[in-house]
Amino acid sequence: MAEPKPEEIMANFEELNLLESEFEDVELELIRKTEALHAPLYKKRAELAAKIPHFWALVLEQSPPELDNFFQPSDSNIFAECLKTINVSRFEMDDPKGSPRSFTIEFEFSENKYFDNTVLAKKFWHRKSTDGWQGHVSEPVQINWRKGQDLTGGLTDAAYKLSQAKKKLASSGKKDVKETTLPEYKALASKIEESEEASNSFFAWFAFVASYRWVSAEESEKAHKIEAEQKEKMKRGEKVDQDEEEPTDADEQDYQETEVFPQGDEVAALIADEMWPSAIKYYKHAHEADDEDFSEIDEDFDEENDQSEDEVDIRGLVGKGRNSKFNDSPPSKKQRKF
């Protein structure tokens, strides 16, 4: 094949970009179709799960390691004791300014000794920035921890306070005051510096804002508009000036300094896209794991128990339902691997 000339390469590249945006349109269409087909099944599943004790705690326990790694033993205790339901909903499905990729993840809890919320609902907006990033952003959720029970060591409180202070600043109209000068900013940044990320409770995830930086609805709308105009130009074969704003490293830096849970968007995607549609499969795995070689599991478990004496034996929750009839599932090592 003859090597193409630079202008040919350029033309091919613009065509690839156009084609990629057609793929993206199909993706969004497929999210809508998927949601429409799944909706009645999720409803049935919720009704059924409500009759099964610990259904969602067991689903979380059996979720893939990429997700499971974010749960500390003390998090699992809370799930086992008082998690009632999980629900994922897509709240901008038909909003022309929103995205079918936006979703809310809702955890419902019974009365408990840890916090006085009965619902912790975290919204993830899928947005585009004017400097070319796209992904999910969120706002810190306030968790009303009871005295001495805060698993995050004050991180969710500090993150929530900063978000409120930022909103107040924005509505005050004082454009010359930088967010980094807010006392709440400094308080959160130093709290994060003190804490060891690896031992973070999953509940710190409720404080997540953005892996890149906060992107507002207005900015996202503007970015979509610019993109749509460029696409139209490309379709007409006109020259496109890609006048994307250069990323402002300073902003990004500032956001990352106060990001409590840097992988929060990945965790959200794992919950919404992996765990949520496959919850029954994971629940059934809890029963199969129970039927497997017990000595092996017990050994693993003893080791884990050394870390926390308070730990609830979540696998024990399965025992009651244990029955060979349940085990209608494949013997393959492949399918075991979750």
Next chain:
Amino acid sequence: MAEPKPEEIMANFEELNLLESEFEDVELELIRKTEALHAPLYKKRAELAAKIPHFWALVLEQSPPELDNFFQPSDSNIFAECLKTINVSRFEMDDPKGSPRSFTIEFEFSENKYFDNTVLAKKFWHRKSTDGWQGHVSEPVQINWRKGQDLTGGLTDAAYKLSQAKKKLASSGKKDVKETTLPEYKALASKIEESEEASNSFFAWFAFVASYRWVSAEESEKAHKIEAEQKEKMKRGEKVDQDEEEPTDADEQDYQETEVFPQGDEVAALIADEMWPSAIKYYKHAHEADDEDFSEIDEDFDEENDQSEDEVDIRGLVGKGRNSKFNDSPPSKKQRKF
């Protein structure tokens, strides 16, 4: 919540199984819809890719690490030198006895010094076994390696010979001759024992048969029929005897002893479900990687080069098309991570 009685748990479990099969029906429906919506885009992409030198070699190079790890430097050389196209098609989309999950992965090559095939097409049938497994099985593809060029050290040849010998045995009607007694069986088993799996060429993947064991179309049809009958019974509220055959460990053992590429089905799924729909994205990453900090890449690359002096600088293939215009893509570390 009161703990339910055993018979209630059982009833819930049967309902969960029924609901799970409804989810599965939706999945199949979604595969069909996805394919229908993607088909015209894949066609356009193929036309465009044909005009871009090394398009598919660059896509493979930029594929996610889970897949990229299976490519040895000598495999990448072949891709860079003579891979013309990749194509994935679903050949049982509307076959009532087949599955929309079945697919063919086809590699087209130009004339080359390694083998005399111009097309290597590998079929993956999605099947259910009567002992409860489901997944993809395949047949060894014959690669006509030129003298001294076989990257698999005879594995593909030996696997192909065994598959032919098995077919011959099956059609001979000699039911008392066990496959394990075939000389081709022993030849392949000892060849696998000799070889170090970790250094296997990707081309050994063409010899893949099954991660569990071979499942024939007849067995799969029978398994589907049994399942459908059980489902009908459950729907009518009748008692279901799950008379699944116990897995025959011996068979499984035999297949695994002669499996050249035990993760072959995972690799196939990564190609068909990840790389194939997102090829443009990976191709663009090749260009972005090129625009990134060069010193860093060069350093990495020098180290890699120590391993193989013959290695083609596949990133160098990008250089010709390098232009800041191409770089319309996000600055986020998140999105870089492929």
